[in-house]
Amino acid sequence: MKDGLPIAGRAGRTLDRRRLLCGVGAAAALAAVGEWAGRARRRAASAPGPVVLPDAGTLAVGDARALTTTDGRDAVVVRLDADTLVAFDRRCPHLGCPVRWAAGRGRFECPCHRAAFDARTGAVLHGPPRTGLIPVPVRRP
Helix, strand or coil: CCCCEEEECCCCCEECHHHHHHHHHHHHHHHHHHHHHHHHHHHHCCCCCCEECCCHHHCCCCCEEEEECCCCCEEEEEEEECCEEEEEECECCCCCCECEEECCCCEEEECCCCEEEECCCCCEEECCCCCCCCECCEECC
């Protein structure tokens, strides 16, 4: 054990500071590439199909309804005011937990990690998600 740590490698070499730092740097680079690839894959995923809301007039201001998009994804539709309907993919972008409409606070919330999202835009208000909710077009028959 000259100037390295007393950890022997395959060939009986000791693990010195340079090899340790190279290994840590390589692991960090692989993690960064994995994060980048995951984001690129999420961006490349197709946008969700529209939700069909046949009885939009019966949805009161502040009420929400869970629906399925035309391509089978779960979505939540909310009437924000008399003229505004919004819909978002129901999966939290952090880990995929289903978000809920919190009418009292006027926002979407994820129960898994206490994330919150803006009601009009789906943007992250606070919590671990790095991206907001995916908007879904609302179609009336």
